[in-house]
Amino acid sequence: MEVGVWWTxxxxxxxxxxxxxxxxxxxxxxxxGGARDPWPVLLAAAAAWWVALGVGGSRxxxxxxxxxxxxKRLVSVTVHLIGVVALVALLLRTDAPRPYLTTAAPVGAAAxxxxxxxxxQWLHARRRHDPTWSHRVLLVGNGATVDHLSRQLASRAHLGYHVVCTWEVTSAHEVDIAETAxxxxxxxRRNEADVIAVTTSDALSSELLRRLGWLLEGTGLQLVVVPGLLAVAGPRVHTRPIAGLHLLCIEEPTFTGATRVAKRVFDVAAAGAALVALSPALLAIALAVRTTSPGPVFYSQTRIGKHGRPFRMVKFRTMSTDADHRRAELLTANELDGPMFKMRDDPRVTPVGRWLRxxxxDELPQLFNVLLGRMSLVGPRPPLPDEVRRYAKDTRRRLLVTPGLTGLWQISGRSNLSWSDGVALDLQYVENWSFTTDLVILWKTARVVVAGTGAY
Known part of the structure; x- marks a missing residue:
């Protein structure tokens, strides 16, 4: 597939x-049962909507x-179209458009x-198996940054940026701006790239970017600048023009306020509804645990919550009753590279427990922890006290928010991720939290859990 054909x-x-x-x-x-207008009127209304979607940039x-x-643009176009139609109807003193506003608009927007x-989802699936459905990228920067970003883009192939070649710059003194551009x-052009991505580097000047931008005019190639703010989400970054410069202003992470109150209200409502809806399943799981292995149905353990406060986390028991005593003898078999203990074929796990995991x-009883305010539906998983004692200083920022049932770590590979990668995802969540992010994580969690991948 030729450059640019995929998106066309x-x-x-x-x-x-x-x-x-x-x-x-x-x-x-x-x-x-709405208006009985002739088909030409219906077709005209649909055509106006379709054109507005294109003009509004949704494609x-x-x-x-x-x-x-x-x-956002789909919704914005629809809302603006409703406003225009309503205004015209008001000026003409007619109720004719009302059925369109009350029926066609909401049904169409949802569809x-x-x-x-x-x-x-279809595009993401194609990109994972066929790079011709992605942008072809020339990546420019110093060696370490180029290697890191190449790995990041390769691990997220569904996002559509396939690195086809790189240009490494080691020193600003070696850069001839005009010739380099x-x-x-x-x-x-030789590698049929349609995107030139330039990473921030002391060796790459603003003059080079400006010259490169001039050369790319009319070529169809995109120029993308990758800032050194890879862990900062877009909503926290704003540009501010000062003295001809565009400054990147980074807002502080928000750990309190109305949005956090809304998060708590949502946690209580959703956890309460889930407990009621899942009560038959909870009872069936409890019976399975009780009848297939000796010991209690539930297992509680001290975990560390927000601001380092300990609490008792409850879950269905999935291990033998002597699991805590045997943990020390299995530490050498830890499959993670950090303080967290994980073992794929843990001999302490019961047959039913393996299926629950x-x-x-097995995590469903933690909905009670959510109701009590010790946990949230979304957040970093609550660590053990001995894990926290071995935390690096930066890692302790995981404790700035309420721990959760699920999080970015859990939807990005679960137990298959290394400790360092998991911590990076948790810190990304802590620094860039938003209510929308929580909803997306909950949706993706459902898909990951149903697939049963990455858990043991």
Missing amino acids: RFRAVLAFSDAVVVLGAAACVPLL DQRYLGVGQEEY LLLTRWGWR RALVRLA RYSL
């Missing part, structure tokens, strides 16, 4: 899909397949979001 085809697919959705939404008006290459902007999500463009069903 994908955008065409989205355009066709959007047309089907808006036509279907318009058709719902008479079917659901823009920059937003396809990654981030939330694609969805658009659902179909766009489905197409995104021309050489980068030649290298990109695979699908994380």
Whole structure:
């Protein structure tokens, strides 16, 4: 597939899909007892909506397949269209558009979001197995940064950035700005790259970026600058123009306030509803644990919570009753490279416990911990006291938030991740928390748990 063809085809697919959705939404008006307007009127309404989706940038290459902007633009276009139609109806003193506003708009918006999500999953699946559905990237920077970013992009192939070549710069004194810019463009064309990604480096000046931007005008190649803020989420970063410079302003992480109160309210409501809905399953699991191995149904253990406060975490027992005493003799078999203990074939785990762990069903009693405020639905997993004693100074930032049932670590590989990678994900969550992030993590947790991957 030639450079740029993947997104041209994908955008065409989205355009066709959007047309089907808006036509279907318009058709719902008479079917659901709304206005009995002739089909030309319905087609005109659907066409206006479809055009607005394109003009509003919902099919823009920059937003396809990654981030939330694609969805935000879908909703924004629909809301603005509703506003325009309502205003026109008010000025003309007519109720004719009301069925469109009350039926077609909400049905169509929901269907658009659902179909766009489905197409995104399809695109992600294709990218994991076929790099021709991704941007071809020329990565520019110093050796260590280039290697790190190459690994990061390779491990997240679904995001659509496939590194096809690199250009390493070791010293600012070795950089001839004009010649380097021309050489980068030649290298990109030779490797059919459509993106030149430049990482921040002392050896790469703003003059080089400006010269490179000039050379790329009209070529169809994108210039992307990768800042040294890889662990800082977008909502915390804002630009501020001062004296001709665009300064990156980084807001402090938010650990208190109204959004945290909203998180707590959501935790209580969701945990309470889950306990009621899952009560038959909880009873069945309790019976299975009690009848298949000697010992109590539940297992409680001291864990460390927010700000280092200890609490008793409860779960279904999945190990033999002497598991804690045998832990010391198994430490040499630890499969993680940090203070946390993990062992794939742990001899202490019971047969039923192994099945419960695979699908994380042993964690369900922690919903009671959530109700009591000791835990949250989403957050870093609560560590053991001896693990905390061996924490590095930076790692202790995991304790700035309430521990959770699930988190970024759990949806990104679970037990398959190394200690350092898991901690990096937890710190990323702590520093960049948002309510939307929690909802996304909960959704992805359900998919990971059902698949039963990465848990032991």
